[in-house]
Amino acid sequence: MLNQPAWQPLNIAGYFFLGGLGGAGSVLAAGAGLTGRPVMARALKTSSAVAVVGSAAALIHDLGRPGRFVNMLRVFKPTSPMSVGSWLLAAYGPASGVAALCELSGRMPRLGRAATAGGALLGPAVAAYTAVLAADTAVPGWHDAYRELPFVFVGSAATAASGMALAMSPTAENGPARSAALAGTALENAAVKAMERRLGLVAEVYRDGTGGRWMRAAETLSAAGAAGAALLAGRSRLAAGVSGLALLAASACTRLGIFHGGLESSKDPKYTVVPQRERLRRREQDGGGADQAGRRGQDGAGDG
Template sequence: MSGSDVTREGVQGARPGRDAPVGAFAGRRGRRRGRGEQPMVPEARFSSYYGRPVLNKPTWKALDIAGYLYLGGLAGASSLLAAGGHATGRPGLARAAKLGAAGAITLSLGALVHDLGRPARFVNMLRVFKPTSPMSMGSWLLAGYAPLTMAAAAADVTGRCRLVGAAATGGAAVLGPAVATYTAVLLADTAVPSWHEGYRELPFVFAGSAAGAAAGLALLCAPTAQTGPARRMAVLGVVLETGAFQLMKRRMGLAAEPFERGLPQRLLRAAELLTVGGAALAARAGRRRGRGLAAAGGAALLAGSAALRFGVFHAGVASAEDPKYTVVPQRERLRARDG
């Protein structure tokens, strides 16, 4: 060897830093003079065998599944509002909420079946009852909830079978909170990082979003004089949604990044502005009994709830596409466990 020799005693005559330069600038000693220290370690890149992704991103259609999430939340919270209107002698509010719940759950099931491809696949889910599976429990929940909303709405519109209608209204209200939030459990049960890491707070985020949407529908459709419960639900829903979402992002660490980039960031920013603005308009409409303010606030609340569901959906897809959101948290958990 021309600069150093390998002997039994080791390397003789080695000149570190001259014989074996490393890094991207190896072999170009003249160019390195006067430029200071050059980075020797390339930026970390996360990949898997043959360039395949670490996770397969969700293949669900955004319009179908994000719409299913949104409409299910709207239906579940509307059933609670319908029971409240029925119990407090607000027939206009109760009717708007009952019809809203029945229509929303019908459209939600339609979106789910459209994504599945054919109705038989939904029916096949009912062949198994598995308490540890959010998908199995959600299918049975929808199968029991949807007929109750239909019966409650039909009895209210026709004026017949009032006792049956009242029982159906109460039954739908009992199942309503689960319908509004089980989709958050369903998302968090997947391996998608930005969904799974938010498993603690995501049900509360969806509950607040559902309450805002149901209140918005009532403000649009019910007589303004009867919308007191809807206005209060709007304010509580916005507080719960925004507070739980901010807490979720702080606890998620790196997995919260997709919520703050690109399309998800724009959707979630719009959701925040619409829900807060809608709740403020709803509160002012209550004081002045302004129909225009109530309608504007209701529309803003409905749009804000939809934007949140679509933002959460797209953030999850983005986190599944980038391997770092899977690899880095796993390494951090291993280091925390070992040390």
């Protein structure tokens, strides 16, 4: 019933994952710089710059040629998630790049601080807008999850950024990363559970098949990574590194699970037809109840 999305799994899931890693990483990098954690700040600024380049490259590769991305910058359309996202990447990419270059070279510290602040301000939007982009399609697994999907993506982004910080920072500096790991995994898993409860029938695509396998892997890895971050990462550099890698893998699995689940929901007509019929039935029932209430009110007025 639906035209199948032409998006390629590695391109778009990579675009989702790397954008989230970069956006959330810029926020953590700014906090690390302000609290005197230079190694963490340097690592996160560098990883965010690399991640946004990779995210843009994955998007351009899926579009087919660079000119298509450039064409999206010819106009700014606030009602189009793709247009807003293209401009976000165009603004965030240079900010994260300048912040990383200034940090690594040690030159132009004022420019570096301004770029770091700009990246931190734009980072949350970069981490979240891809969820809006997916939900703006007709794919049931994405569109019907429009309320929870941004929270899933933001939680997953925080999980990835905290994982990168744990993997690249000394134990003396990784306190905020451990806290972010717990907060990110809690938000991501709570949002996924809420999404599945509200989706009803459509939630099958996130429990079964390819999407379900990726989502279960994400849940297991995030639980292991968060436990390691909370219990061991503050004392052991090795444990911090292993926990960080588990959290990075968990975030990547979440993006692949969401992507493949959405594709599966577009292939089976029942995920489009059954929810539509249920919505129509509820509207008819609500409308019938309102009509009956109106008639009762008119009868009461006549009796009076």
